[in-house]
Amino acid sequence: MIQTSPTADDQTPTIRDQIVEAADAHFSRYGYAKTTMADLARAIGFSKAYLYKFFDSKQAIGEAICTRCLAPQFATIAAAVEAAPTPHEKVRALFRTSVKQCLEQFFNDRQLYDIVAFSRSENWASSTKYVTDLNALLESIIRLGRANGDFERKTPLDEVCRGIWIAVLPFSDPVLLQHNLDIVEDGLPAVIGLILRSLST
Amino acid sequence: MIQTSPTADDQTPTIRDQIVEAADAHFSRYGYAKTTMADLARAIGFSKAYLYKFFDSKQAIGEAICTRCLAPQFATIAAAVEAAPTPHEKVRALFRTSVKQCLEQFFNDRQLYDIVAFSRSENWASSTKYVTDLNALLESIIRLGRANGDFERKTPLDEVCRGIWIAVLPFSDPVLLQHNLDIVEDGLPAVIGLILRSLST
Numbered sequence: 001m002i003q004t005s006p007t008a009d010d011q012t013p014t015i016r017d018q019i020v021e022a023a024d025a026h027f028s029r030y031g032y033a034k035t036t037m038a039d040l041a042r043a044i045g046f047s048k049a050y051l052y053k054f055f056d057s058k059q060a061i062g063e064a065i066c067t068r069c070l071a072p073q074f075a076t077i078a079a080a081v082e083a084a085p086t087p088h089e090k091v092r093a094l095f096r097t098s099v100k101q102c103l104e105q106f107f108n109d110r111q112l113y114d115i116v117a118f119s120r121s122e123n124w125a126s127s128t129k130y131v132t133d134l135n136a137l138l139e140s141i142i143r144l145g146r147a148n149g150d151f152e153r154k155t156p157l158d159e160v161c162r163g164i165w166i167a168v169l170p171f172s173d174p175v176l177l178q179h180n181l182d183i184v185e186d187g188l189p190a191v192i193g194l195i196l197r198s199l200s201t
Numbered sequence: 202m203i204q205t206s207p208t209a210d211d212q213t214p215t216i217r218d219q220i221v222e223a224a225d226a227h228f229s230r231y232g233y234a235k236t237t238m239a240d241l242a243r244a245i246g247f248s249k250a251y252l253y254k255f256f257d258s259k260q261a262i263g264e265a266i267c268t269r270c271l272a273p274q275f276a277t278i279a280a281a282v283e284a285a286p287t288p289h290e291k292v293r294a295l296f297r298t299s300v301k302q303c304l305e306q307f308f309n310d311r312q313l314y315d316i317v318a319f320s321r322s323e324n325w326a327s328s329t330k331y332v333t334d335l336n337a338l339l340e341s342i343i344r345l346g347r348a349n350g351d352f353e354r355k356t357p358l359d360e361v362c363r364g365i366w367i368a369v370l371p372f373s374d375p376v377l378l379q380h381n382l383d384i385v386e387d388g389l390p391a392v393i394g395l396i397l398r399s400l401s402t
Contacts, residue, residue, distance in 0.1 A: 163391040194367075197353070
């Protein structure tokens with residue numbers, strides 16, 4: 001049960017944070033689809049009306065859970081890209097890290113994976129932001145590679161990014177990845193190799 | 202009801218053909234998953250035991266339906282590739298034609314599409330043959346492009362084919378395509394463009 005007593009400490013989780021935490025645990029156990037707002041309110045120890053003061057729908061809680069999960073994932077990917085020395089290595093780091101995270105989530109927290117996959121297929125704001133941020137990161141790498149003379153400059157930048165994004169979808173999209181688990185190991189290096197050849201001058 | 206009286210005419214469909222035809226119609230109406238061998242036998246007018254003389258499982262009938270559907274699809278793709286004048290155009294023809302056929306099946310015969318998608322995810326022999334044939338066709342185009350001097354020759358051929366195959370999966374695999382219908386129109390040209398740039402000398 002969540003304590004709602006106020007506190008002056010900024011580090012203390014807010015009530016919203018605690019609801020998200022409790023909902024995450026509940027979804028992990030019973031699944032997102034099968035849980036209702038009434039179930040969540042009961043599990044948390046709130047009245048349903050009081051829960052609605054913080055989140056106006058189950059999806060709003062789901063989005064908060066996805067954001068909590070995807071924001072650190074993106075930070076890890078951005079750090080791996082930052083650490084990679086060349087544009088070629090940055091492209092590799094971007095896709096290797098993002099797919100690795102997807103796979104870890106699939107095997108370690110399947111219920112959360114399913115919520116994230118659902119959020120992706122339904123274009124929830126939480127997933128749209130993650131996809132937009134990853135695309136912006138990809139675009140920044142391509143720009144850098146073009147400025148350095150590592151990558152070709154003839155093809156329009158948005159067309160290049162679009163093609164790359166599609167090519168890695170079988171492994172980077174959680175909805176598709178679950179159908180392709182058996183081909184990740186040899187398929188991901190093959191498609192990254194194809195992408196790097198397509199970028200070369 | 203199927204007539205089992207013998208005939209000397211080679212053009213007359215065999216009993217197996219007629220069972221496949223009737224099963225296809227039945228699956229299209231009631232769905233593959235929900236239909237049993239007993240349902241099929243009843244619909245065709247055979248005893249279940251007699252049906253088992255021709256096909257030893259529902260999957261065997263499903264495979265025959267997939268083969269009947271995929272064999273002419275492959276012939277159409279091969280003809281489009283044959284008609285395309287250059288290796289670049291042949292790559293485009295291969296993927297445009299195969300994805301177009303997948304899309305037409307999705308919109309015009311959804312139950313059959315679902316059987317084909319299921320057969321793909323389960324690696325039935327009918328789908329494995331189609332995939333193997335398409336990969337062989339792709340490889341023959343790459344060989345031709347290399348021989349002509351149109352395509353680069355440094356990367357191992359199997360690695361090139363593997364990368365290309367993965368990159369178009371979001372649209373060429375019926376299991377994945379149904380999640381990507383909204384991005385086919387701009388995504389397919391983008392990924393074909395990426396593939397052609399990766400092949401260039």
